[in-house]
Amino acid sequence: MEFFIQILFAAVVMGTPLLYATLGGVISERAGVINLGMEGLMLVGALVAFVVMLNTGSYFYAVAAAAFASGIVSMIHGVVCLMLRASQIASGLALTFFGTGLSGLFGDKLMGETVEPLSRIPIPGLHAIPVLGPVLFNQDALVYFSYICVALSWWMLFKTRLGLNIRSMGEAPEVCDSLGLSVLGYRFFAVIVGGMFIGIGGAYFPLALTPFWVDGITAGRGWIAVALVIFAFWDPVKALGGAYLFGFALALELRLQILGVEMSPYFLKMLPFVLTILVLTLVTIRNNRRGIQVMPAALGTVFFRGEKH
Amino acid sequence: MQLFPAPQRAGNLLKANSISVQIFLEKRVNTSSRGRVLVLASALLLVLLISWFFFLAVGIEPLAAYKIIGEEIFLTKYGWQDLLVKMTPLMFTGLAVALAAQMRLWNIGAEGQFHMGTFAMTWVALHYDGQLPDGMLIVIMFIMAMIGGGLWGSIPGCLKARFGVNEIITSLLLNYVAAAWIDHLLFGAWRDPGSNNFPITKEFSEAAQLPAFGNTSIHAGLILAVIFVVIVAWILWKTQLGFKIRLTGDNPDAARYAGVNIRTLTILVFAASGAIAGLAGFSEVAGIHYRLQQNISIGYGYTGIIVAWLARNHPLGIVLSAFFMSIVFVSAEVLQIEYGLPISMVYLYQGIILFTVLGSDIFTEYRLRFTRFLL
Amino acid sequence: MRKIISKIIGVSLTLLMVGGYAWAGKPSVGFVYVGPIGDGGWTYAHDLGRKALEAAGHETSYVESVPEGDSERVIRKMARKHDIVFTTSFGYMDPTLKVAKQYPDKTFLHCSGFKQSKNAGNYFGRMYQAKYLAAIIAGGMSKKGRIGIVGSQPIPEIIRHINAITLGAQQANPNIEIEVLWINSWFDPAKESDAAQALIDNGADVIVTMADSAATVQTAKKNGVYAIGNDTDMAIYGKEAHLTAAVWNWDVYYLSAVKAVENGTWKSSADWWGLDSGIVGLTSFHPDVPQSLIIQMNREKGRILSGAMDVFDHGFTKQDGTRVTKALSDGEMLGMSFYVKGIISKAPSS
Numbered sequence A: 001m002e003f004f005i006q007i008l009f010a011a012v013v014m015g016t017p018l019l020y021a022t023l024g025g026v027i028s029e030r031a032g033v034i035n036l037g038m039e040g041l042m043l044v045g046a047l048v049a050f051v052v053m054l055n056t057g058s059y060f061y062a063v064a065a066a067a068f069a070s071g072i073v074s075m076i077h078g079v080v081c082l083m084l085r086a087s088q089i090a091s092g093l094a095l096t097f098f099g100t101g102l103s104g105l106f107g108d109k110l111m112g113e114t115v116e117p118l119s120r121i122p123i124p125g126l127h128a129i130p131v132l133g134p135v136l137f138n139q140d141a142l143v144y145f146s147y148i149c150v151a152l153s154w155w156m157l158f159k160t161r162l163g164l165n166i167r168s169m170g171e172a173p174e175v176c177d178s179l180g181l182s183v184l185g186y187r188f189f190a191v192i193v194g195g196m197f198i199g200i201g202g203a204y205f206p207l208a209l210t211p212f213w214v215d216g217i218t219a220g221r222g223w224i225a226v227a228l229v230i231f232a233f234w235d236p237v238k239a240l241g242g243a244y245l246f247g248f249a250l251a252l253e254l255r256l257q258i259l260g261v262e263m264s265p266y267f268l269k270m271l272p273f274v275l276t277i278l279v280l281t282l283v284t285i286r287n288n289r290r291g292i293q294v295m296p297a298a299l300g301t302v303f304f305r306g307e308k309h
Numbered sequence B: 001m002q003l004f005p006a007p008q009r010a011g012n013l014l015k016a017n018s019i020s021v022q023i024f025l026e027k028r029v030n031t032s033s034r035g036r037v038l039v040l041a042s043a044l045l046l047v048l049l050i051s052w053f054f055f056l057a058v059g060i061e062p063l064a065a066y067k068i069i070g071e072e073i074f075l076t077k078y079g080w081q082d083l084l085v086k087m088t089p090l091m092f093t094g095l096a097v098a099l100a101a102q103m104r105l106w107n108i109g110a111e112g113q114f115h116m117g118t119f120a121m122t123w124v125a126l127h128y129d130g131q132l133p134d135g136m137l138i139v140i141m142f143i144m145a146m147i148g149g150g151l152w153g154s155i156p157g158c159l160k161a162r163f164g165v166n167e168i169i170t171s172l173l174l175n176y177v178a179a180a181w182i183d184h185l186l187f188g189a190w191r192d193p194g195s196n197n198f199p200i201t202k203e204f205s206e207a208a209q210l211p212a213f214g215n216t217s218i219h220a221g222l223i224l225a226v227i228f229v230v231i232v233a234w235i236l237w238k239t240q241l242g243f244k245i246r247l248t249g250d251n252p253d254a255a256r257y258a259g260v261n262i263r264t265l266t267i268l269v270f271a272a273s274g275a276i277a278g279l280a281g282f283s284e285v286a287g288i289h290y291r292l293q294q295n296i297s298i299g300y301g302y303t304g305i306i307v308a309w310l311a312r313n314h315p316l317g318i319v320l321s322a323f324f325m326s327i328v329f330v331s332a333e334v335l336q337i338e339y340g341l342p343i344s345m346v347y348l349y350q351g352i353i354l355f356t357v358l359g360s361d362i363f364t365e366y367r368l369r370f371t372r373f374l375l
Numbered sequence C: 001m002r003k004i005i006s007k008i009i010g011v012s013l014t015l016l017m018v019g020g021y022a023w024a025g026k027p028s029v030g031f032v033y034v035g036p037i038g039d040g041g042w043t044y045a046h047d048l049g050r051k052a053l054e055a056a057g058h059e060t061s062y063v064e065s066v067p068e069g070d071s072e073r074v075i076r077k078m079a080r081k082h083d084i085v086f087t088t089s090f091g092y093m094d095p096t097l098k099v100a101k102q103y104p105d106k107t108f109l110h111c112s113g114f115k116q117s118k119n120a121g122n123y124f125g126r127m128y129q130a131k132y133l134a135a136i137i138a139g140g141m142s143k144k145g146r147i148g149i150v151g152s153q154p155i156p157e158i159i160r161h162i163n164a165i166t167l168g169a170q171q172a173n174p175n176i177e178i179e180v181l182w183i184n185s186w187f188d189p190a191k192e193s194d195a196a197q198a199l200i201d202n203g204a205d206v207i208v209t210m211a212d213s214a215a216t217v218q219t220a221k222k223n224g225v226y227a228i229g230n231d232t233d234m235a236i237y238g239k240e241a242h243l244t245a246a247v248w249n250w251d252v253y254y255l256s257a258v259k260a261v262e263n264g265t266w267k268s269s270a271d272w273w274g275l276d277s278g279i280v281g282l283t284s285f286h287p288d289v290p291q292s293l294i295i296q297m298n299r300e301k302g303r304i305l306s307g308a309m310d311v312f313d314h315g316f317t318k319q320d321g322t323r324v325t326k327a328l329s330d331g332e333m334l335g336m337s338f339y340v341k342g343i344i345s346k347a348p349s350s
Helices: A002-030 A038-056 A059-083 A088-106 A132-136 A141-159 A161-171 A173-178 A183-209 A221-231 A236-259 A265-290 B033-057 B062-074 B077-101 B110-127 B136-163 B167-186 B221-238 B240-250 B252-257 B262-289 B300-310 B315-339 B343-360 C002-024 C042-055 C068-081 C090-102 C127-141 C156-172 C189-201 C215-223 C250-263 C291-306 C330-334
Strands: B014-016 B019-027 B366-374 C029-032 C060-063 C084-087 C107-111 C120-125 C146-151 C177-182 C206-209 C226-231 C242-248 C270-273 C280-282
Touching: A002 A038, A002 A132, A002 A141, A002 A161, A002 A183, A002 A221, A002 A236, A002 C189, A038 A059, A038 A088, A038 A183, A038 A221, A059 A088, A059 A141, A059 A183, A059 B343, A088 B300, A088 B343, A141 A161, A141 A183, A141 A236, A161 A173, A161 A183, A173 A183, A183 A221, A183 C189, A221 A236, A221 A265, A221 B167, A236 A265, A236 C177, A236 C189, A265 B136, A265 B167, B033 B062, B033 B343, B062 B077, B062 B315, B077 B110, B077 B221, B077 B262, B077 B300, B077 B315, B077 C068, B110 B136, B110 B167, B110 B262, B110 B300, B136 B167, B136 B262, B221 B240, B221 B262, B221 B315, B240 B252, B240 B262, B252 B262, B262 B300, B262 C068, B300 B315, B300 B343, B315 B343, B315 C060, B315 C068, C029 C042, C029 C068, C042 C060, C042 C226, C042 C242, C042 C250, C060 C068, C068 C084, C068 C090, C084 C090, C084 C250, C090 C107, C090 C120, C120 C250, C127 C146, C127 C156, C127 C206, C127 C226, C127 C242, C127 C280, C127 C291, C146 C156, C146 C189, C156 C177, C156 C291, C156 C330, C177 C189, C189 C206, C189 C215, C206 C215, C215 C226, C250 C270
Parallel strands: C029 C060, C029 C084, C084 C107, C107 C120, C120 C270, C146 C177, C146 C206, C206 C226, C226 C242
Antiparallel strands: B014 B019, B019 B366, C242 C280
């Protein structure tokens, strides 16, 4: 039982940066903008969080600065693919280069520096619940904040006018435009807010997981988050499940070795992706029958007033 | 496409002494090839300009840097050799992405198809070495690389055609699967005991190697790439099949009306795209490494997306844009060696250049129009 | 006739060029790195060696994060610019030899491989000796009798180190249990950290890492257990936990090899330098380490230094129970893929 709880606990810890990044991707893609530059943005967030933490000692400032910096950098993506109408895919790749370079450049002098990682704060009452308590309610502040972010972004996307408009941008920008909504404005908003979440995902590395700086500290998590957005079917709540499932896979890979289970780690690495494809296909088939569209219809398309795609 | 597009407002009003200038982005009615070349040239100028500031910012004398980069790349035999070697896989992957894009299909999976191509050809090279007549082995490896990449590419094609699953997503996800599969083999069955059990396969025999030109590293893969560019261009513009592909890309409804079987065509095009990406793997492994090991693709599949996009998915343009991207990558190494720039600065530089080129490309299709009027 | 003339010209040109080096002074040196210098581990350690060459008056340059797919081109560029090129990843082996053939008048040195040619040698250090010594400390400091090892990817080098650690720890505590977790990645600090956590949760109270980052030291510190650093001194990341680190001192080798080339005494060989050369060593010890343990470690160190013994030369038992009595050859050590007895985890299937 203890062992089981340890795996679940690790799944949440490993899943949290993925969750933030996935939330960011969900918001951005709901508005119709794919961001393949997540890895670069996470690195920018991680670096800024670490530097600010080092200099101010405040977790709050560190997280805020990470979100701010990633928001700014994601604006480049917005300018290039929304205003200058370049391919979102290509621009996202450029963003990966840019963010990786930027973080490495400014992280140059940080070797050997460390910060105090976030401590666990058991939530009174809740942490005593069997299994769920120690797994979900004996975590650090950024994990709790991620619960709030999930709820908030779900509420924003599905219960508010703003969210409806954002989602409409991803479904039928032409219609929105003819209704007098600013496609550019909403999409820009979504890209920036998405970028901020992705930056917080990066910030989780130096603030909680690995409290120091090293080049490429996120080790490809941004790319996993790109896949997770799809796995979550562009839904913040499912993003929570998806991120923890991927976190679980990461934690399980190590603990299976402890149990002495012989299994190729590479199959374990493939599994989430194969699963995503299968589930996506099944859901698409089901939705085809019901006539529901699961993916934002205008995802990845360039919107230009007066043009038909 | 509209014949008489209405001018679009893209910017704010710029006020100057009660005379306002309004900036419009206007879609060019037809992009002439001369205009396109002009725009590409101005993009290059813009790149030079941006890198000028970049060099100044990092304390490098820009003119001297241009001179060194120019000399290293264009005035030495090795510079050309490096460019041509680097271009080869980019031409394949760029072509793969472009072919699919002609039908408005996004193949983000060239990276995975590259890997599956190397997997299939390496399997032949490891198991049938010495059992086939001279010259047959490399031909079968070539075919297997196409089959490997093609089958892998046909998965997103089938899912798209049969169930309407978005191909951007499936092709992207399959990249991760392919990479893990190659690692599984390298750390398992294909690990070469003769190489101290390192995660590399045994070296291919000479029968499984592509010939190189003289004492250079330029190999027959380059010729193959050029041939395939021509073949794809020919198919697209000179055959019924190509017409169908382009028609479906331009206007699926018209294509359907004209009796094109879009489903079959989707699978076919995706498989062909994957096969070409698989050849990128073939040319790298059989032309340079002569064995399978980790990190043989350094994101060629992803870079291929940029290559295709810069070429506006035109096969012949692929040659130019692959050349351009090679310059970006090779010049980065020159900067590192000559100026001791850290890799992070190089990434930053590449990111900025890509953003510049991507951003400036808008002017091939749109032009700025300034209208003055009194307030 | 023409052939002979051209040969004579060629030889005299070569002579001129060789002479040219002597006049030009110190040979210049290029490095090709597999990771970024900022990795704080493998590449960082090599770069410290490069800096030592700079300090000795050699012109050097480097290229970081060179993937295997790009390496041939970068190595060739380095060869054109420099007299000596060091390539520091196993995957660069074939490209290094290929370029060496194209530049017969330059010297190439490849780290951790096994192939040589006339102007291309290879080099490595017997890190397993330093790991063995560090493990004596680890074994003595483990109260629960259990050491956790975080492995990167299961290649012979790492497996050799794990075995050396096991044999070393058994010197201090014959009943010590060694548990190994592979993260199956060359670089992933978050996963390294989680692996360390899993090992600690499962009862280990000393963590030894084979990965580059300081994540395991940090995790050990957080959990109040000890850790042994890898490749470079990681005490700055958590001196409360850091017992010692088995580190590379590549400057020793680089200075010597470059000197040999400069003097014209260099010959292509496979250099596998040991503890006695100083290429590997231990950093200063944690204050908790008792003097008796250091004395015990020093005794073993003295035996290795004097050549009285090596880690795998005086018999040991494999995990499957078979007894190895004769000393392992360098080749056998370089291709090692079995675990020794004392490791409770299953060996990675190969």
